[in-house]
Amino acid sequence: MIDAKIPAGPLDDKWTEYKGHCKLVNPANKRKLEVIIIGTGLAGASAAASLGELGYKVKAFCFQDSPRRAHSIAAQGGINAAKNYQNDGDSVFRLFYDTIKGGDYRAREANVHRLSEVSSNIIDQCVAQGVPFAREYGGLLSNRSFGGTQVQRTFYAAGQTGQQLLIGAYQALERQVALGNVKMYNRHEMLDIVNIDGKTRGIIARDLVSGKLERHFGHAVLLCTGGYGNVFYLSTNAMGSNVTAIWKAHKKGAAFANPCFTQIHPTCIPVSGDHQSKLTLMSESLRNDGRIWVPQQKGETRKAIDIPEEERDYYLERRYPAFGNLVPRDVASRAAKERCDAGFGVGTSKQAVYLDFADAILRYGKIEVGKEGRENVSEEEIIVLGKEVVKEKYGNLFDMYEKITGENPYELPMRIYPAVHYTMGGLWVDYELQTTVKGLYCLGEANFSDHGANRLGASALMQGLADGYFVIPYTVGNYLADEIYSKAIPTDHPAFVEAEKAVADRIDTLMNIKGSQSVESLHKRLGKIMWDKCGMARNAEGLKQAIEEIKALKKEFWSDVKIPGIINEYNPELDKANRVADFIELGELMCVDALNRNESCGGHFREEYQTPEGEALRDDANYMYVAAWELKSEGNWELHKEPLNYDVIKPTQRNYK
Amino acid sequence: MEHYNMNLTLKIWRQKNKNDKGGFQSFQVKDISSEMSFLEMLDVLNEQLIHEGQDPIAFDHDCREGICGMCSLYINGKPHGEWKGNTTCQLHMRAFKDGETITIEPWRASAFPVIKDLIVDRTSFDRIIQAGGYISVNTGNAVDGNSLPINKDRADASFAAAMCIGCGACVAACKNSSAMLFLSAKVAHLALLPQGEPERHSRVMNMVAQMDKEGFGACTNTGACEATCPKEISISNIARLNLEYLTASIVAEK
Numbered sequence A: 001m002i003d004a005k006i007p008a009g010p011l012d013d014k015w016t017e018y019k020g021h022c023k024l025v026n027p028a029n030k031r032k033l034e035v036i037i038i039g040t041g042l043a044g045a046s047a048a049a050s051l052g053e054l055g056y057k058v059k060a061f062c063f064q065d066s067p068r069r070a071h072s073i074a075a076q077g078g079i080n081a082a083k084n085y086q087n088d089g090d091s092v093f094r095l096f097y098d099t100i101k102g103g104d105y106r107a108r109e110a111n112v113h114r115l116s117e118v119s120s121n122i123i124d125q126c127v128a129q130g131v132p133f134a135r136e137y138g139g140l141l142s143n144r145s146f147g148g149t150q151v152q153r154t155f156y157a158a159g160q161t162g163q164q165l166l167i168g169a170y171q172a173l174e175r176q177v178a179l180g181n182v183k184m185y186n187r188h189e190m191l192d193i194v195n196i197d198g199k200t201r202g203i204i205a206r207d208l209v210s211g212k213l214e215r216h217f218g219h220a221v222l223l224c225t226g227g228y229g230n231v232f233y234l235s236t237n238a239m240g241s242n243v244t245a246i247w248k249a250h251k252k253g254a255a256f257a258n259p260c261f262t263q264i265h266p267t268c269i270p271v272s273g274d275h276q277s278k279l280t281l282m283s284e285s286l287r288n289d290g291r292i293w294v295p296q297q298k299g300e301t302r303k304a305i306d307i308p309e310e311e312r313d314y315y316l317e318r319r320y321p322a323f324g325n326l327v328p329r330d331v332a333s334r335a336a337k338e339r340c341d342a343g344f345g346v347g348t349s350k351q352a353v354y355l356d357f358a359d360a361i362l363r364y365g366k367i368e369v370g371k372e373g374r375e376n377v378s379e380e381e382i383i384v385l386g387k388e389v390v391k392e393k394y395g396n397l398f399d400m401y402e403k404i405t406g407e408n409p410y411e412l413p414m415r416i417y418p419a420v421h422y423t424m425g426g427l428w429v430d431y432e433l434q435t436t437v438k439g440l441y442c443l444g445e446a447n448f449s450d451h452g453a454n455r456l457g458a459s460a461l462m463q464g465l466a467d468g469y470f471v472i473p474y475t476v477g478n479y480l481a482d483e484i485y486s487k488a489i490p491t492d493h494p495a496f497v498e499a500e501k502a503v504a505d506r507i508d509t510l511m512n513i514k515g516s517q518s519v520e521s522l523h524k525r526l527g528k529i530m531w532d533k534c535g536m537a538r539n540a541e542g543l544k545q546a547i548e549e550i551k552a553l554k555k556e557f558w559s560d561v562k563i564p565g566i567i568n569e570y571n572p573e574l575d576k577a578n579r580v581a582d583f584i585e586l587g588e589l590m591c592v593d594a595l596n597r598n599e600s601c602g603g604h605f606r607e608e609y610q611t612p613e614g615e616a617l618r619d620d621a622n623y624m625y626v627a628a629w630e631l632k633s634e635g636n637w638e639l640h641k642e643p644l645n646y647d648v649i650k651p652t653q654r655n656y657k
Numbered sequence B: 001m002e003h004y005n006m007n008l009t010l011k012i013w014r015q016k017n018k019n020d021k022g023g024f025q026s027f028q029v030k031d032i033s034s035e036m037s038f039l040e041m042l043d044v045l046n047e048q049l050i051h052e053g054q055d056p057i058a059f060d061h062d063c064r065e066g067i068c069g070m071c072s073l074y075i076n077g078k079p080h081g082e083w084k085g086n087t088t089c090q091l092h093m094r095a096f097k098d099g100e101t102i103t104i105e106p107w108r109a110s111a112f113p114v115i116k117d118l119i120v121d122r123t124s125f126d127r128i129i130q131a132g133g134y135i136s137v138n139t140g141n142a143v144d145g146n147s148l149p150i151n152k153d154r155a156d157a158s159f160a161a162a163m164c165i166g167c168g169a170c171v172a173a174c175k176n177s178s179a180m181l182f183l184s185a186k187v188a189h190l191a192l193l194p195q196g197e198p199e200r201h202s203r204v205m206n207m208v209a210q211m212d213k214e215g216f217g218a219c220t221n222t223g224a225c226e227a228t229c230p231k232e233i234s235i236s237n238i239a240r241l242n243l244e245y246l247t248a249s250i251v252a253e254k
């Protein structure tokens, strides 16, 4: 069932060879081929624009009121590319190497190498579209560093890189809409795929405004629906981010890979109370200048500024001198948890650590004074100048922090804590981004492909755009070339009728439960189970309990959920119920996967498997594989293993010391 | 920060759908923490309504961190509420006092029809972008990103305009329901870059024509848009737009 279809030949040549030999579709035939794209984030919008430009008939869907609002918009820090503009030793190989190592040797070499190869084209494409990246005074593009690397290869637009990239892709998409090549469906949610004779041939979508179900045919369907971090209830994802599209695909035969690989981001604003509806990220770029610390004394009660330097524990710098505050995310998150669990946490909840800019402010202030060639400048004035530099770099993030917490991070260190941020797992795809169902593709965060067990910062934007702009136009063509004789299937075909009926029945069932608990309260409970037992640290005992608890919660959901309103109207509670029902099922599979993987790697930390220093302990002999789960029946999965072969890189214990 | 709890009266616009006339309905919420966000306060109200068997309030939101532009709400007469340079989802309850009454309405503009309660249809903005808010470059046609240096100040100014989140608060704030700030931000973003140069004239003409077609009002330079814009998009962009439009019209006449 699992064949990654990795082209033969040396790693460096695979993608070039593939492109040189894949099948093509001539322009006249492209017009007859219909492609459905679910999602208009970086992956979906770039795919829709590119396929529209090529001449395919594209239909694109998103659940927000405009494609421009996909959650890619929220990405802050930046996007990687192996341009080596800084002349600091970067190369395609090094980006490839860093990504494989950052992923703790659980990603495919061929995919990651391709990603690295096309990374440069992404920057060029975006610049041409008018993405206003940060620039130096000479007018050239600027770079910053990100975690897990020692070169500066991250391109950025202040703290709004995702916004600018998405606006670029959105505009390219709207251009295709204007040209009639893409038809856009806003406020639509895909609720099922339709398979005919072993191939995906369409979808069932619900118009969220009227509540009506619709059938849409496509010769191929691309799922670009983002991450499923909201299974934890609290995450840095948007409120609407969900697993529904890929979960439905999973139920219709698409294998789900490494579902338990979740990225917990070390620097987020901590939870302030039970009312909390989501968590806000403070970009990793802040770790370039911010220093992370906790008091050396347990149960410290003094304010941060009253704690003298020698009584602070800069624990990342202490434990990882080579990378210091810029260790990868999984490492930084676990280190924060370790300190808080040991009783050194700060703030009222004691579930937080400090991220401090005082040193950076002084350092930048002194540089400014130095530039002006002045002497005998007071410390106060240096601080004023330093704050200006910090504001230019991170102003919008500091503002966001202050709006949420009411505290001024220019004066007081930020309080931060890890939060669920990204899901490395997703639908299993082969080298062509095709799932285990023919004609069904998966791009962006929704697939599992490139980040192994831990994603490096600034690599998701790169992957989303690589998939959409540069990979799928070739690979979907290779499939569609054999479809030119397949006529569009009328949507009164029994498979469509049946699929629509199943969706309608499920919605009816949900509405008729008329129980006593709100969707939100059940979602919160799922989140708590997942965070406590399948979060930053996991163990076999806890995971087994979690599976039982989730099964019980599922029963409770289907017998006691309360959804107000009616079906044929705008009904956000019903939309949410549809999504939470899927999250519950996914939660179970995530625990099953985490329980199966008797090792620690990247973001997956099984407490039973750690080195004496508390680092993740991999078991390459037994677990160097992608776990692809095939659903057999409710709550019953078959595991397919895709072995990972490292031909070029030799896996070692990851070392950031 | 001192935290406190408060009881509030909420006067909220209810409207079943686009054809319904709509009207205000009042609600009480208790023990709202000053640490909550404004939308979390509405979550509390909605949980309460669901338990009482009433229809919850429909409002748009997604990222809840001030960047997607999905949230709206006209709060006590101000789009996105009292705080400057802020979106509704970033507004926090410490902006309010115990015992206050808060009035919440949808954006009001004929080009933004109400869908339900506080939700409006802003697809007119997408159609304005479709009319020309892009640079026509197909995937794969790009030259090296550094082959064309761009003066940093221009790049920064372009970025400042490109920060617009397409929320529509400028329209809601304007007594004429003009979309000029939104439109000018896009025109400025692209006109300030060399890549935007070739389509400069047609872009502005087509986008303005589309704006008029959508039924947005004229701009009379009152500045209410700039004052409420959550991304503090400068009204000087409108001056630039007018200049661009004028030049484009002259070129078109030839």
Ligand SMILES: Cc1cc2nc3c(=O)[nH]c(=O)nc-3n(C[C@H](O)[C@H](O)[C@H](O)COP(=O)(O)OP(=O)(O)OC[C@H]3O[C@@H](n4cnc5c(N)ncnc54)[C@H](O)[C@@H]3O)c2cc1C
Binding pocket: A038, A039, A040, A041, A042, A043, A044, A061, A062, A063, A064, A067, A069, A070, A071, A072, A073, A074, A075, A076, A077, A078, A079, A161, A162, A188, A189, A190, A191, A224, A225, A226, A227, A236, A237, A238, A241, A242, A244, A245, A281, A421, A422, A443, A444, A445, A446, A457, A458, A459, A460, A461, A462, A464
């Ligand atoms: C706060 C934050 C900051 C980040 N910062 C960075 C960064 O600096 N650098 C980096 O590289 N990465 C970053 N990431 C990660 C990165 O932003 C995401 O992984 C990436 O943008 C995902 O893009 P996507 O296109 O796969 O999905 P998304 O952008 O999430 O888009 C999903 C799309 O699918 C649609 N959709 C979903 N379900 C359905 C359905 N059932 N029916 C119809 N439509 C549906 C949605 O409407 C949306 O259009 C960040 C993530 C977050 C949350």
Ligand code: SF4
Binding pocket: B163, B164, B165, B166, B167, B168, B169, B170, B171, B181, B182, B185, B228, B229, B230, B231, B232, B233
């Ligand atoms: S100009 Fe400002 S107020 Fe208007 S849509 Fe853009 S961000 Fe919103």
Ligand code: FES
Binding pocket: B060, B061, B062, B063, B064, B065, B066, B067, B068, B069, B070, B071, B087, B088, B089, B090
């Ligand atoms: S919800 Fe995204 S800007 Fe407010």
